[in-house]
Amino acid sequence: xxxxxxxxxxxxxxxxxxxxxxxxxxxxxxxxxxxxxxxxxxxxxxxxxxxxxxxxxxxxxxxxxxxxxxxxxxxxxxxxxxxxxxxxxxxxxxxxxxxxxxxxxxxxxxxxxxx
Amino acid sequence: xxxxxxxxxxxxxxxxxxxxxxxxxxxxxxxxxxxxxxxxxxxxxxxxxxxxxxxxxxxxxxxxxxxxxxxxxxxxxxxxxxxxxxxxxxxxxxxxxxxxxxxxxxxxxxxxxxxxx
Numbered sequence: 001x002x003x004x005x006x007x008x009x010x011x012x013x014x015x016x017x018x019x020x021x022x023x024x025x026x027x028x029x030x031x032x033x034x035x036x037x038x039x040x041x042x043x044x045x046x047x048x049x050x051x052x053x054x055x056x057x058x059x060x061x062x063x064x065x066x067x068x069x070x071x072x073x074x075x076x077x078x079x080x081x082x083x084x085x086x087x088x089x090x091x092x093x094x095x096x097x098x099x100x101x102x103x104x105x106x107x108x109x110x111x112x113x114x115x
Numbered sequence: 116x117x118x119x120x121x122x123x124x125x126x127x128x129x130x131x132x133x134x135x136x137x138x139x140x141x142x143x144x145x146x147x148x149x150x151x152x153x154x155x156x157x158x159x160x161x162x163x164x165x166x167x168x169x170x171x172x173x174x175x176x177x178x179x180x181x182x183x184x185x186x187x188x189x190x191x192x193x194x195x196x197x198x199x200x201x202x203x204x205x206x207x208x209x210x211x212x213x214x215x216x217x218x219x220x221x222x223x224x225x226x227x228x229x230x231x232x
Contacts, residue, residue, distance in 0.1 A: 035220065045206060045223035091158065095219075102148070102171070103221060105158040 003027065004092050004106035011111050013082045020067070021077040021109045023092030029053075031097035034075040036066065039108070040088040048090075051075055082113045117141070119224035121207050127230045133195040136227045139188055140209030148221060149182055149192050150206040158206075164190065165212075197231045204228050 005024045013019035025034065036048040051059045051066045059066040067076040079086055089110050093103040120139040128134055140147045148163040162172040167184045175182070179198070184190040194201055208221040 033219075037223075043204060043228070044225045045208075047220050047222060050220055102160040102163060102174075103158075107157055 003104045004094055006092055006106035006109050008109045009107075011109055012114055013079075013111065014114050015084060016081055018078060018080045019082055019111065021079070021090050021092075021111065023075045023077065023106060025073050025075060025092075025094050027073075027094065027096050029096040033095045033097070034066070034068070035093040035095070035103065036064070036075075036077045037091045037093060038086075038088045039091065040085075045091075049077070079111075084113050084115060087111060087113045119207055119209050119222055121205075121224035121227050123227060124225060125228045125230075127232065128197055129232050130198055131196045132231075133193065134197045134201075134229060134231075136192040136205050136207075136229070138190045138192070138207030138224060140190070140207070141211075141222055142188070144209035144211045144222075145187070146210045146212065146219070146221075147184060147190050148208040148210075149190070150208065150223075152204045152206060152226070153202075161192070161205075194229075197229075199231045202229055202231050 003026050007022055032053045034051045038046045038048050049059050049061045049064045049066050051068045058068050063080045065078045089108045091108045092106040095103050122137045145166050149161040150158050151161055152158045161174045162182045163170055164184045180194055182192045204226045206223050206226045208223045210219045210221045
């Protein structure tokens, strides 16, 4: 079974608008962490934001926020005031604390910001 | 501070040749990871090290792949002999161990794009 599911292969958003990228996860661990990475066309993987399973508040980093709904096992990324430079592939990832230190990645969402 | 450094950034080789990819983790990080990214399989972990010791190599595709970490600031991933299906982007990432269940964010290098003809 997929541990990380990103159901939106591609998304479009108008510049300056907000956009939500979906991520659902599957784990039986109580302790885990959720990460979002951005991969622009140049290819590098850029860390954006982290949410721990015990964190009571949603994580925020500048224009990025994570809408964490633990009971629904979802960790959606919200980008406010989209910019042209936000056009990229976005990956959701999970690390389960009870197991190995590896990250399990979703299949990604290609975001295109329209001028 | 410098991020994770990988070399070369691009590698084109012919089938059967040996390929060596290099990685320098962020100073002070004690975990190092090698990932491979392909269109078909996405991002998958190949192997990771803790304090220079390989911990989990279950993702290494086959015996043609080997990885070493002779010291805290250097790791190599070697493919011998290379095959066209090894063509992919290979990422190195590093992280620091933190007490408790805190974040141990993995920071990625720029990747090596390998093409095997």
